[in-house]
Amino acid sequence: MNPESSPFRPGQPVPSEFFVGRVDEIERLRGMVRASARGRFKIGFVSGERGIGKSSLAYFVRLLSEQESKLAACHVFLGGVRDLKEMLRRTFERLLKESVDKPWHGKIKSFFGDRVRKVGLFGITLELKLNDSDLSSIADDFVSAIVGLCDKLTDRSSILLILDDINGLATSDVFANWLKSMVDEISTSQKHVPLCILVVGLEERRQELVARPPSLARVFELTDITPWSDEEVIEFYRRSFEAGNAEIADDDLAILVRYTGGMPVLAHEIGDAVWRSAQSPKIAQGAITAGIVSAAEVIGRKLLEPQVFSAIRSERYRSILRKMADEPQTMRFRRSELAARLSDAEQKVLDNFLRRMKGLGALDVDPEV
Template identity: 55%
Template sequence: MDPGLSPFRPGLPAPVECFVGRHHEIERLYQMARASTRGRLMVGFIAGERGIGKSSLASFVRSRCEREGAMAGCHVFLGGAQNLHEMMRKIFDQLLKESIDQPWHKKAAEFFGNRIRKVGLFGITVELDLQEQDLSALAKSFGPSIQEFIKKTGKQGLLLILDDINGLAGSAQVAHWIKSTIDELSISQPEVRLCVLIVGLEERRQALIQHQESLARVFSMLNMEAWSRDETREFYTKTFASAGARISTKDLESLVEYTGGLPVFAHELGDSAWRMAKTLEIDKNAVIGGIVDATEIIGRKLLDQQVFDAIRSEKYRSILKKMMRHGPVDHFRRSEVAKDLTKEEIKVFDNFLQRMRKLGALTQDPTIRGGYQFPNRLYSLYFSFYSHKISSQNHNS
């Protein structure tokens, strides 16, 4: 069917109408944000593995805060920012841009003064014209500046989401700035009505803590887990239905199995199945074709290139088919897999284990003798995807 009509959004935060589950997490973050409207600075960190839906959760909470909590919201993607000044530029530029459609835009524009300039080739948009001295001043006076901005909105508070912090987490300057700014805002008078949610991998939080140990006790932590099977079923059913499509229970279960609880996979699988379908009845052929098609897309988008290239080697094909014959696994014992292999395959299997460990796609499982585990669910699910693709191609030939 027409890809342009697909209700799935690979690579983008899920639209509010297709968001499912996470009830406990939503309520906790919403209550944190609401607490900030009473003058209590709140700082949270949403952690979880890649593809778990961290950005979508933050976006959903923001939508609820704006709709029900009388708060202003701003979602800043910090990808590409490498230092404190670039961070300031992205934060204040996004505050300006997200105010454009708001009734308080004129007052927000007053806050930025003559630093606003109009740009654009295909339609006019705005951005801030900030020099290095401006960025330095904003970093030093972030507390008073953000307080003044909140006043201009006329809202009860501001939910500021700082997403994609990869390039900044290794900066000692940024880590110390976060800690000193939090300290300053915590004792400021008048009290600031601000909730900050930082979104990232647990490794990024640890990187910040290595530079500033006190941050370990500053963040209110929320660790996201994978979807349950029921939540995954709800997502597919709800998302297909939003476009008037239907899927049988049996075919739905195939998608649920290969999703493995990861929203990023759900959007890729759903989108591929949609494109393979000939009608609004998502049948078995569409699902199988979608899984095969999504294998290539997911591998190229999400896997380390060396891992992606390695597992596509001809010599590993029979190994993967037997290793993943029962679907995705989080860990396995070498001896259990080896029982089903030929002598030649066992030699190849040992080479496979050694290479995957070297590339970081496998680690030894300390709880199982001769055991291995996938440090990232993405690898386990992709290996399963690829073995399914191999089986499908062999069957068709």
């Protein structure tokens, strides 16, 4: 069918109409935003493995919160940022840009004064020109800056800042100590600070961050995103295909569930590949098979090739990988069962191989085994 009409969005935030599950997590995060609207500062960490839908969840919570109450919000992606000042610059610039076409735009523009300028070659956009002295002042007195901004935004109940993809900042002592100092200042001053900060990242990044000042661990309200249940995967596929006016049999849905493994990133890749393989709105089983094979190739190029294949040079390691691929029906395996299918030479390097794969993020220990 026409790829342009596909309801699936590989690599993009999930449209709100296709969001499924996560009810408890959504309500927990919305509760934090509501509390901030009452003047209570809140800071949370949304964690989960790659492809689990952390960014989509934060985006969805933001949409719901904006519909529910008047708040000023922004979602800033900080990939590659390692410096506190650059984080602050990007965050406030994102907040400024998010305000365009919204009732509070004039007030936030007035707050930054002559630091705002219009730029653009293919259309006008706004740029926040904060010099090093400005950024140092904001970093040193962030709480006062936020309170001053809130006072300016008189028609907004609170500010929501979503700090996403903090890989670079997680190893920054400056960032970690700044977070801890900010929280301590707010808690000891008894100030009303209508601010909610949601940090989004891998659990490993949170562990790296809280290792800097260990006392930072108690600061965050934690929300861990787990894989979808089989029922939630079925709901996602059914809702998505129905949105595209397509029909899929229950038996075929069960096949898609098996290969999805509860991972939203895989669900979108597989669903999109099946859509492209289908010849009519009634999805045939042949399209299911072709779509799964096509999705496997795409996922391999996107995720495994740069992350795993380029890092695995050993022929014995690659041979173990090929033998693992001979059992594609499950997302889990036991070491003893895998070892039984390996040669003596491969068994000698198996433990090193497993450590290497875990280090690359391609494997994880199943906590239920």
